[in-house]
Amino acid sequence: MTAKYSKDHEWVIVENGIATIGITNHAQEQLGDVVFIELPAIGKKVAAHEQAAVVESVKAASEVYVPVSGEVVEVNKELEGDPALVNRDAESGAWFMKVKLSNPAELDELMDKPAYDKLVNG
Amino acid sequence: MKLGARMVPFAGYDMPVQYPAGIIAEHNWTRQSAGLFDVSHMGQCLLEGADFETVAKAMEALVPADVLSLKPHQQRYSQFLNEEGGTLDDLMITRHVKDGTLYVVVNAGRKEHDYGWMQKHLAEGVKLTRRDDLSLVALQGPKGEEALAKLAPAVKDIAFMHYADVEIGGISARVSRSGYTGEDGFEISVSSADASKLWDLLLSDPLVKPVGLGARDSLRLEGGLCLYGHELDEAISPVEADLVWSIQKRRRTEGGFIGAARVQKELAEGAARKRVGIKPEGRAPARDGTVVTDAAGREIGKITSGGFGPSVGGPVAMGYVDTASAAPGTKINLIVRGQPLPAEIVTLPFIPNRFKR
Numbered sequence: 197m198t199a200k201y202s203k204d205h206e207w208v209i210v211e212n213g214i215a216t217i218g219i220t221n222h223a224q225e226q227l228g229d230v231v232f233i234e235l236p237a238i239g240k241k242v243a244a245h246e247q248a249a250v251v252e253s254v255k256a257a258s259e260v261y262v263p264v265s266g267e268v269v270e271v272n273k274e275l276e277g278d279p280a281l282v283n284r285d286a287e288s289g290a291w292f293m294k295v296k297l298s299n300p301a302e303l304d305e306l307m308d309k310p311a312y313d314k315l316v317n318g
Numbered sequence: 319m320k321l322g323a324r325m326v327p328f329a330g331y332d333m334p335v336q337y338p339a340g341i342i343a344e345h346n347w348t349r350q351s352a353g354l355f356d357v358s359h360m361g362q363c364l365l366e367g368a369d370f371e372t373v374a375k376a377m378e379a380l381v382p383a384d385v386l387s388l389k390p391h392q393q394r395y396s397q398f399l400n401e402e403g404g405t406l407d408d409l410m411i412t413r414h415v416k417d418g419t420l421y422v423v424v425n426a427g428r429k430e431h432d433y434g435w436m437q438k439h440l441a442e443g444v445k446l447t448r449r450d451d452l453s454l455v456a457l458q459g460p461k462g463e464e465a466l467a468k469l470a471p472a473v474k475d476i477a478f479m480h481y482a483d484v485e486i487g488g489i490s491a492r493v494s495r496s497g498y499t500g501e502d503g504f505e506i507s508v509s510s511a512d513a514s515k516l517w518d519l520l521l522s523d524p525l526v527k528p529v530g531l532g533a534r535d536s537l538r539l540e541g542g543l544c545l546y547g548h549e550l551d552e553a554i555s556p557v558e559a560d561l562v563w564s565i566q567k568r569r570r571t572e573g574g575f576i577g578a579a580r581v582q583k584e585l586a587e588g589a590a591r592k593r594v595g596i597k598p599e600g601r602a603p604a605r606d607g608t609v610v611t612d613a614a615g616r617e618i619g620k621i622t623s624g625g626f627g628p629s630v631g632g633p634v635a636m637g638y639v640d641t642a643s644a645a646p647g648t649k650i651n652l653i654v655r656g657q658p659l660p661a662e663i664v665t666l667p668f669i670p671n672r673f674k675r
Contacts, residue, residue: 205319219319226321228335228532229342231626232601232633234655250655251319252603254341254626255532258319279601 199287200303201312202263204245207287208306210297215264218291219251219282222316227253230282235271235293242268242295244302249292251282262295264302270294333359334530341532345628348499348537349669352459353529354520361429362449362507365420365440370413373420376441377411382556382575384566385420388413391480393421393494395564397556398435403580404552405559407432408544412481412494421481421492423454423505425546439576453513457520458503458529458537460672465525466493466504473504478675487519495674499534500541500667502674539634540627542595542666548606548622549593549636557584558638560593560666591619592644595666596635596652598659603633604652610639611651611658618643621652629669639663 199207205223209216224230232252242248242262249260271293275281282290297303307315333356337344347353367373374385383396393412397405407428412421424432436446457466466473470484473493481494489512497503508516520526535545544550544559555577556565562585569575573582598604608621624635635652643650646665651658 205321223319223321229340229626232603234602252626254345254536254628255335257603257605258321260319276601 198309200263200306200308202261202306203315204261204263205316206260206263208263208303210300210303213297213300214269215266215295215297216291217262217264217293217295219260219286220312220316221286224282224286227251227258227282229254230279233275233279233282233292235275236268238268238271240268242266244299252279260292262293263306264295264297264299266295266298268293269296335532336530337528339527341530341536342628344527344529344533345536347527348459348501348529348533349629350459350461352457352462352465352503352523352526353499353533353537354517354526355456355458355529355534356517357456357505358453358510358513359426360454361424361426361432362452362454363422363424363433363436364414364447364449365422365436365444366447367418367444369418372441373418373444374413376444377420378569378575379441380436380439380576381409381411382565382569382578382581383411384569385411385413387566387568390415391482393479393481393496397550397561397564398432399556399575399577399581400552401576403555403577403584405546405550405554405556406435406552407546408550410496415483428546451510452507453510454505454507455513455517455520456497456499456503456505457526458497458499459501461525462501462503463674465520465523468523469519476504478673486516489516489519491516498541498543499537500543500669500671500673501537502672535623536625536628539623539625539636540629540667540669541671542636542668544593545623554638555580555584555589557581558589558591558593588641590641591638592641593622593636593666594639594644595646595664595668596621596624596637596650596661597664597668598633598635598652598661600659601632602654602659604635604654604659604661608635608637609653610637610661611653612643613649613651615651615658618650627668634668635661636666
């Protein structure tokens with residue numbers, strides 16, 4: 197499936213009931229240099245709109261919310277050693293976590309790319 | 319996630335957090351070459367009295383620094399203290415070449431307070447004049463001298479913590495060898511009418527790039543320098559803040575400034591808490607407000623500034639801890655998002671100051 201976007205600047209791509217989640221390129225541009233990322237534990241149950249990760253840029257810490265509910269089945273270990281990957285490749289290589297969906301209907305609340313672009317660019 | 323703005327309100331002004339290069343690039347450029355900072359929002363003013371002794375004595379009643387011993391063109395860092403010895407602001411005091419005149423620079427967010435404080439407490443016969451018609455830029459970094467000397471060769475001869483009146487590309491400027499990054503550099507005061515021309519002129523040199531508030535903060539944090547509202551506030555004394563170096567010997571002995579009782583008591587007996595450098599062991603930054611505990615989990619203080627130090631290549635912080643736990647090498651924990659992160663008390667600054675003495 198193609199990516200869907202939340203108003204909180206996360207993206208989601210679902211394949212076989214597993215959602216890969218990251219933050220948008222617009223979000224990384226606004227954050228600036230990312231220096232640390234805290235990822236959830238594997239097996240953690242998350243609810244939509246709940247905080248699941250933390251991104252620290254030079255200037256501040258920002259909470260990352262999951263746009264969908266489910267169980268964390270994988271996290272991107274590469275981000276721990278190279279948090280700046282988010283600045284280089286936010287919407288692909290710098291994914292944060294994979295979540296096994298418990299309520300796929302939540303995906304319907306998310307935006308497609310044109311709608312998200314309109315949100316951030318006005 | 320919630321996204322902050324690139325332009326942020328700072329002391330009532332909209333200021334860029336970063337320019338397109340980004341905080342880390344701006345920070346590193348300042349350490350390697352020369353960064354240009356717009357600090358026009360700071361409060362510049364003049365104090366004038368019948369002669370130098372009159373105005374210096376009037377100022378000494380308000381600050382712990384030795385003002386009387388300033389030579390013409392020389393400047394000192396000091397603080398305004400309240401009656402309880404807490405810090406109202408920190409400031410720079412310069413002996414103007416014109417007799418009976420001090421040039422004073424205070425923080426943007428405190429200037430209205432400070433002007434009122436000075437009006438109230440300065441001796442009669444000393445006149446305070448706000449210089450809101452002036453702008454201030456800082457050129458900081460090891461190549462600042464080279465860049466500025468191309469336009470005004472005389473700046474090479476300005477000693478650390480001194481100023482000279484020079485012309486920069488036809489603009490009359492007051493240039494002091496000072497700054498707040500831990501690097502050699504200059505602070506340049508000009509008429510606001512000339513400020514954007516000066517800014518563009520300095521940026522036309524490839525050695526110079528603009529630097530925003532974000533890198534300004536990471537540079538001064540690595541340099542172990544206090545920021546008002548973080549390391550300094552109305553409850554914190556200059557002894558606790560480890561600013562005893564800024565209180566010259568005569569003033570320590572004689573006192574005679576607002577807040578002297580507490581300062582002298584703490585000089586004699588020691589302060590209960592102390593400003594320290596804090597180095598988290600992992601990669602997670604610990605921000606302002608983070609609770610500090612000792613190895614046994616007892617709360618011993620708080621972080622007042624914390625973030626990522628680009629030159630250190632990892633997280634850095636400053637804060638206050640109980641004096642008993644303030645020795646460099648002391649193992650502590652920082653409570654970040656409910657979890658204790660191991661850290662250590664370290665000597666400040668994180669990056670050695672490279673002032674030109």
